[in-house]
Amino acid sequence: MRTNKLLLTIAALLLLVAAAASAGGTAEVTREGPTITVASKAWTEQLILGNMLLEILRAEGYPVEDRTGLGESDVIRPALHAGQVDMYWEYTGTTLLTLMEHDPVGDPDEAFDLVKAWDEETNNVTWLDYAPANNTYVIMMRQEDADQLGLETISDLADYINQNPEAISFGTNDEFYERQDGIRGLEELYGFEFDPDGVRFMTTGLTYGALREGQVDAAVGFGTDGRIPAFDFVTLEDDKQYFPVYNPAPVVRMEVVQAYPELSDLIEEISALLDGETLAGLNQRVDIDEEEPEDVALAFLREQGLIEF
The missing domain is CATH 3.40.190.10 (Periplasmic binding protein-like II)
Known part of the structure; x- marks a missing residue:
């Protein structure tokens, strides 16, 4: 019994040493x-x-x-x-x-x-x-949809919505939608308006899932969020530098x-x-x-x- 306990102890110590050797933080000062x-x-x-x-x-x-x-x-x-x-x-x-x-x-x-x-x-x-x-605010779309519509910039999106006013549904939180430095200001600078009947309000964290599941066509997100590449989204270039960096x-x-x-x-x-x-x-x-x-x-x-x- 003592031999087994000793062997288990030695094995545990060897595992700890191996883990420490493979991890960072072991370099000499x-x-x-x-x-x-x-x-x-x-x-x-x-x-x-x-x-x-x-x-x-x-x-x-x-x-x-x-x-x-x-x-x-x-x-x-x-x-x-x-x-x-x-x-x-x-x-x-x-x-x-x-x-x-x-x-x-x-x-x-x-x-x-x-x-x-x-x-x-x-x-x-x-x-x-x-x-x-x-890592600023971004307007996201599914890559497939953006490619199909030829949309690469927010100006492209604005032009498309002006020609097709009800075509794009949009996911955002209600505060950011109403703020002058949010979507309202974005619409003013780029000269378009999301169809109010097509806006879906949700917390920002839920916009990724809504876009992925096809509940909206575009949504607000954050530029370096890992879900953007994971869900095959594309972010439209803010070509008029509206969002703060x-x-x-x-x-x-x-x-x-x-x-x-x-x-x-x-x-x-x-x-x-x-x-x-x-x-x-x-x-x-x-x-x-x-x-x-x-x-x-x-x-x-x-x-x-x-x-x-």
Whole structure:
């Protein structure tokens, strides 16, 4: 009996060692300097992005502390300013509209320049290069339908609806439909109107299922949602830049950048790889395929040749 228990204990320890060896977070700390505390918000995309930072820093020998899943901006920001958090991914539109109380901006470069200058001057915080992915509002359609109708942009959709006023049913939540910076403003800028009898009101999270099941022909969603590629949807290009941009970018305390001057180039290699299609695909692996965010992040860095172990 004792022999069996001993064998089981040894087997369990070997499994733990093997698991640790195959997982991230085991690289030796070789850099001298302050520990870098990495935070993130608590939802899929943010957990993936936060773990990318953790894993590439670990692989390069930086001392790191994991605070991913800490909370939303109203939790992370005070911690960042107090020096309890050193780095996290934020969205340009979130800072611009919520923290700066600035008017919406549809140009990604303009939005980035505004938030970077404001944070450096006000909070001793800097922004590294933003990712091309844009997690803003989007108008989605089923790929097959959009291809059949020849619709690639919101202008295309507007022209089609003006010629066929009752042809397109639309799924949205009621608040966003009525807001001047929501669908009403979109209709005004593009010069069309969804048929009021064809609008179906639901929470934003349900628009994906309604579109997939054919209950509506178009719907509002978010640009990097994993259900877009999973359900074979297409997002119509916002060719008049109506919706504010929400590009994710690493936000870092200036003290950390000064302590590790080479850090920016390292992390910006990740940003450059994250276009909308790529980030939506990574989100899909977690939300649809049920992989763990940290596993998806580590696998992506390995696939891109950014880390080797």
